[in-house]
Amino acid sequence: MISKKTRNTLIYKLGAFLLGCTFIFGLSTPISTKAEEKTVKNVIYLIADGMSDGILTAAKYYNDIQDGTLGNDKLSMDDIRSGFVKTSWANGPITDSAPAGTALSSSYKTNPGVIGLTTEGKPKATILEAAELNGLSTGIIATSEITHATPAAFSSHAESRQDYNSIMKQQLYKDMEVVLGGGSEFFESTGGGKRSDGKDLTENIKALGYDYVTNKSEMKESNSDKLWGLFAKRDLAYDFDRTTLNNEEEPSLAEMIEKAIQVLEKDEDGFFLMVEGSKIDWAAHANDPSGAIGDILAFDDAVEIALNYAKENQDTIVVVTTDHANSGFTIGNESTTSGYDDLTFEESIMQIKDFKLSAEKFTSLIKDKTDEEIKELIKAYYGYTDITDEELEYAKNGQINEVMKIRAKLGYSTGGHTGGDVYLGVYAPYGVEKLRGTVDNTELPKYIASNLKLNLDLANETLYEEMKTKLEAENAEFTVNTDDLENPYFLIKKGSKTLKVITNSNIVEVYVDNKKIEDNELTSVSILIGDIAYGNVKEVIDILNKDVSNGTIDDDNNNTNNGVDDNSGSNKIPISIKKPSTSKLPYTGAVVGSGFVVLLGIGSVAAGVYTLKNNKNKQ
Template sequence: MDRRKFFRSGSLFTLGAAVINPFQSSAAILDIDSVNKNKKAKNIIFLVSDGMSTGTLNMTDLYLNRKTAKGSNWLQLYKDNKVSRALMDTASASSIVTDSSAGSSSWGGGFRVNNGALNVSPSGESHLPIWQKFKKAGKMAGCVTTVPITHATPAGFCVNSKSRNAQDDIAEQYLELGFDIMMGGGANYFSPELRKDKKDMYAAYTAKGYQVVKTKAEMELASNSKPVFGVFSDDALPYYVDRNSDDNLKKTIPSLAEMSQKAIDRMKDHKNGFVLQIESGKVDWAAHGNDIAGLINDQIEFDEAVKVAIDFAEKDKETLVIITTDHGNANPGIIYGKNANDNFDSIQKYTQTNEWILNQIKPDSSISQVKEIIEKANGHSVSDEDAKYVLSYYDGLHKEDGLYNYKKLPYKAFAEMQGKINSVGWISMDHSADYVEMAMFGPGSELLKPFVKNTDLHYLMLQAAEVENKF
């Protein structure tokens, strides 16, 4: 394809009004002559660390440097000058603070939608999701995630829905659309025992030719010649640190990097290429819970998937890798103090999440039992006073709300208690309107400008792959 012709006649120049055109004055921004010299992206791998504030990226790199003398794969790409880098505006149509469905839809549909919606505009218009566009163009397409595969971020690349909460329906849409590999959690939306309507979606996927896999071993044994559908947990997968502290979970639940490698192996030999979204969804959930062990370790798990993608792209030389997040969350950071170094290093001893700790504590637990649970998980003792304070949330004296906190566990109180020991502070338990980090590697990365809107990425991917926006 003649890229000059594509850019002049394709979507960016035929959309018309500036209010619709996500690049605003695209002709002025894109250097057409330089783009002509670049190789097109046969494949695209889009990695999302959901809800990753810049502080999360920063702390994880510091944590790895101080623990292993080697920082994160993501920041090493910066240090080696291997990627194009930008800040991205993450707003939705309804707010400067986006949720994950609107954030993913901005990439997936190319337009900003209201929080809670998936590729359906405020006026009710549906925007064709980008993985469907690439399927129509002949590419394979898939998603892997650590939360339910029907959750907001993978769904934003794949389907249209007025509500992100319609996960039973999203499970059926995936089947109809025929994606090539979809893996994560979410048995609640596929199992006849767990779905409200008792439909057996596993049987439906099998009947359509999918290999349905429910364990790491089954995933590894699945043929790369047939579509793969993997569900490894009722809801989200376990936090990475909890998984790695449990031999049975390590044996049965694949990591994000392992799922990513399987997805690449499944699609890499397709003659027309592939597109793959990789999401670390529980970075966001940990931020909502101010759960530092969950946050850092799930970001590490994401970083391992970054390495899988980059290793493949460096050998393949036809793959665009995009690494970013949809929004900030809780904006954690290391707080100044004379013991900040040692305090932050204490997190290296954490073997379980705060979620694990707070679920171990029961209303009838004794103060000594609470102290024992915390010491086992965090590697240090706490005072009787602190243990008593945490326990007070279990007898009805105090309650905490918060997203993904269905049991009303005292995440905020516990994180504040930990902060005295680990020097980590949080501004909230919810999303923030930060401009976020993003990086690109491979063909098409030269299209990235230093500051972009989230919707820009939809059109950049189409340009990089030379797929016209005609569907």
């Protein structure tokens, strides 16, 4: 048996040992400081919609031959290529942009046409939402409508990619710092007039603190911390069309990303930015090599902006990929089945050197033109002379792309998407592992989340719990009102208090005895998928159980009817919003664990010191 003195000495030494281990553990374990926790502070995620390796190769050739010499120029994408991405959807090899965008944003496979949901119809948090929840600034950029499939897949959840009403409202209340692209008519009007619901959501955009801009000059002049730019009613122009026809109203993709970074980097916590070169896909669908090449080069200019920023700051990852391939483009067609090995650069590659306009824009320009005028326009925009009668007929019938294919020996296998693996490029700071090899599209958001120290699963549990069961467990009545299909809402009643949760928004209206007391803002939107409500249940319960006995009724919002106001909804911006205080999601248990060890060590040392002193006094 050991003596009491020996035991106390052992306690003291054990405490000192534990305390020393704690300090060593603390020095070697990432805890909560930004410098230690985040080697990577920012991520710029660029997606070239519909870009196959074939058309990318043609764009490289086009870029290379502009100075008349082959082999001395390359694209920014060439320097960072690290592998390939597999693009299948949940049950097939050829995906559309909705499930492809869902896989790239959330790491979940889904079905055709679906945005941000699993195959079972459950919403899953996106990498953008996880970044926003953890205090990073966020943004989306596209050359299509901002409600289109890829930007929508990062910022909304819907059963159909065509559900623009739900998508645009979710985007509006997502609290992103930057939104740049096309699609103003979805926020401003339908059919040239007011939107079908009579609302102009651009006023909501401004009320939420955004500087709303509609052209390049306004975008460049903005000094706001929140920027929302819509530069076309639908999609932006093809880049060749924008530059050739001197469209000064629309910014290039590179100009948009440069401005977005300028806004987002103000946040010391870091940022996440998604950038889509949308219309590469549209040109591929149209079998238009000129439109696709021009937009690939514009996309590469945007990649260069991102890379320059990342190299200068060394705290930024750049990830570049494609959601799927499109059209089966080839250099070589049926005319080269035999004799392909005799085909010269002059007979093929040099025939794309003078592309300056998309096929779509060319067709619009030749309307009511004479044959000779059409031939001159072909020469001006594609460099071809000695136009044959066959080529002229193609051009007059809206098929100038056929002339390009004949002249440059280009081929297409389809006007739709294809299932091949696509480009992957990654730039990472020194010491940060790159994503390499052939990877599945679901691996990209996991790679980004890992480097930003984001927990996608925990973000999903926080933002998109099923609401009804949890709220009924709080002894509340829960009902869904879909009388107005464009503006459904949830009613949650407990005693004299009723919450009206506006779907596709983050707004919760609070009523006591059928009188409106206040509006609250959740950290993300509440959504209705089928007949099931999803949202941040914990925050809703906090609002439901909050004491409002000292609250005051806003006379402007005071309802004198016998029920909750059915006229308020997601198109109305509350005058005063009370946002609950939230903390960032934990990534590991290091802080809690090391804190416990510290307390144990200190306690052991104190106990040892006390007992040793007592024994000494007794002696």
